[in-house]
Amino acid sequence: MRPKKVRKLLAEALKAHRVARVWRDLDDSGFTDGFIIELTSDWVVMHVLDDGVYLDSLLMMRVRDISTVIDGHHGYIDRALRGLGQSVAEFACPEDATVRDLVVASADLHPLSAFALGDEGEEQLMVGRLVKAGKNRVWHHFLRPDGTWAADVDRWRYEQISSIQIGGRYLEALAQFGDPYPGDGPVAAPELGR
Incomplete structure (x- = not known):
């Protein structure tokens, strides 16, 4: 098409x-x-x-x-x-929203950040905590599928991101039953680069 x-x-x-x-x-x-x-x-x-x-x-x-x-x-x-008793969600963003704008908006709506990296015809879902949204890259602390946190923070270029997920049963289960975040509590807004 x-x-x-x-x-x-x-x-x-x-x-x-x-x-x-x-x-x-x-x-x-x-x-x-x-x-x-x-x-x-x-x-x-x-x-x-x-x-x-x-x-x-x-x-x-x-x-x-x-x-x-x-x-x-x-x-x-x-x-x-x-x-x-279900209703369709509302989500508004400007016509010229950038990937960075969408990553930050999604982190504001759910404690776990989830985006997929497009690579050679496949996507790799990265679930975790948004640490920083820079000008060209996002810093992300990865949460493994078994609910444990990776030791290091990874960074990705915005152009690598092919999709972004907010909420849903999978993310809710990881947020509720995964290990507590190893940092000093929730990430403060200034670290998100806003």
């Missing part, structure tokens, strides 16, 4: 408040379903539907990585969300 068509279909899903199914070039696992809740010049924000009708994490993806978008909505989803 051409990039112009992808953008058009994302904008239509946002306006109509309908579920979109998207495929990304970097994602070998198939498609992602969810409500498009924000669209900037470079990024799209989706409230992900898991197991068909359960709203889970917010997922920010680079628009350039999306290869296909189709309408994935039907009345069952609306009825199930109403019946389960």
Whole structure:
């Protein structure tokens, strides 16, 4: 699908408040379903539907990585969300939001920072604590899948980040049951480089 068509279909899903199914070039696992809740010049924000009708994490993806978008909505989803008492999240960001802006915004909304690094057609999810958001790089303290903290802080260039995740069952479980953060408590706002 051409990039112009992808953008058009994302904008239509946002306006109509309908579920979109998207495929990304970097994602070998198939498609992602969810409500498009924000669209900037470079990024799209989706409230992900898991197991068909359960709203889970917010997922920010680079628009350039999306290869296909189709309408994935039907009345069952609306009825199930109403019946389960779930509502689609709101997330606003400026049209010209940078990757840095989105990384900082996500860290403000959840104690764990999660972003994926695109590498040779695959993504590697990095979950942890945002330590610093510099001009060109993000410093991140990695939390392993077994809930233990890495010894050192890593840094990544913003252009390496292909998606950003906020919340969801996986991050909630790590935040609640993983080891306590080894630092001196929560990271103070000035360290985030704002």
